[in-house]
Amino acid sequence: MQVDPRALRFAAILTSVVLALVLILDSPWLLAAQAVVFALGAAGASPYGMIFKGIVKSPPGELEDAGPPRFAQLVGLAFALVGLVGYATQITPLALGATAAALFAAFLNAAFGFCLGCEMYLIIRRLLPAAR
Amino acid sequence: MTGMIGPAVAAATLAVAVLVGVVLRRRDGVPREARGAVERLTAGDLGAELGERATLVxxxxxxxxPCRATRRILTEVTDMVPGVAHVEIDAESRLELVRSLNILRTPTVLVLDRSGRVVKRASGQPRKADVIAALGAAVEG
Structure with missing residues (x-):
């Protein structure tokens, strides 16, 4: 499957804004909403991507493979869930730390086009024993 | 629960991300001298023959x-410079080799001289001019 890289960039910007608002407003509910967005993105149905498609009608210059960004959404979901556990258990450093980590990755993608979540793939695979 | 801590964490995170982004943009994909022990790769390690003059792994x-764009750049370079081979390795299927070379990211490009010695190494998508310059060093050295 192929995706429009502009939609990915747009989604990263929205994700950065939402995650920054989670920290500023101290809102676990907003983080929960972003977790749902991450889950949908990992499933290939990013709501932010759909917003982009609704606004921008011009065709993309080139397409990108959907695999890496979907994997990165899964990494984002993992951090969001850890953050929610932090909020639920009132362990503030965990809630803020995990949300900040997700914000860090989303912002690097939004501002520099660098996919930190994608980079996690090989590192995770290296740590796992040779499965195949 | 947190008062002003949340906004402070958000601001600090964004400041660090800007810093890291700027450094990454400068350093990403730039070939560097291979550090540490001399590493030599054989045709057996690569699963392909070494180039006559140099090899881009x-x-x-x-x-x-960025792997696809990197493949395109390296293919263009090998088409342009005679005696240079381009070998692409799926990191996942060669985890032993990945661990022994301490490769943390993809794409990572190794520039080997004619004997298979790792001369330069670039992590991230390299620029074409940088690859050509690194090849020059590998062929001369």
Whole structure:
């Protein structure tokens, strides 16, 4: 499957804004909403991507493979869930730390086009024993 | 629960991300001298013959956005410079080699001289001019 890289960039910007608002407003509910967005993105149905498609009608210059960004959404979901556990258990450093980590990755993608979540793939695979 | 801590964490995170982004943009994909012990790769390690004059070894993975562009750049370079081979290795299927070379990211490009010695190493998508310059060093050295 192929995706429009502009939609990915747009989604990263929205994700950065939402995650920054989670920290500023101290809102676990907003983080929960972003977790749902991450889950949908990992499933290939990013709501932010759909917003982009609704606004921008011009065709993309080139397409990108959907695999890496979907994997990165899964990494984002993992951090969001850890953050929610932090909020639920009132362990503030965990809630803020995990949300900040997700914000860090989303912002690097939004501002520099660098996919930190994608980079996690090989590192995770290296740590796992040779499965195949 | 947190008062002003949340906004402070948000601001600090964004400041660090800007810093890291700027450094990454400067350093990403720039070939550097291979550090540490001399590493030599054989045709057996690569699963392909070494180039006559030099070899560009690209480690790729399934979830790697810049790997495709890197492949295109390296192919263009090998088409242009005679005696240089481009070998692409799926990092996941060669985890032993990946661990022994301490490769953390894809794409990572190794520039080997004619004997298979690792002369330069670039992690991230390299620029074409940088690859050509690194090849020059590998062929002369």
């Amino acid at each position: 690209q480690f790729s993975s399934a979830f790697c956005q």
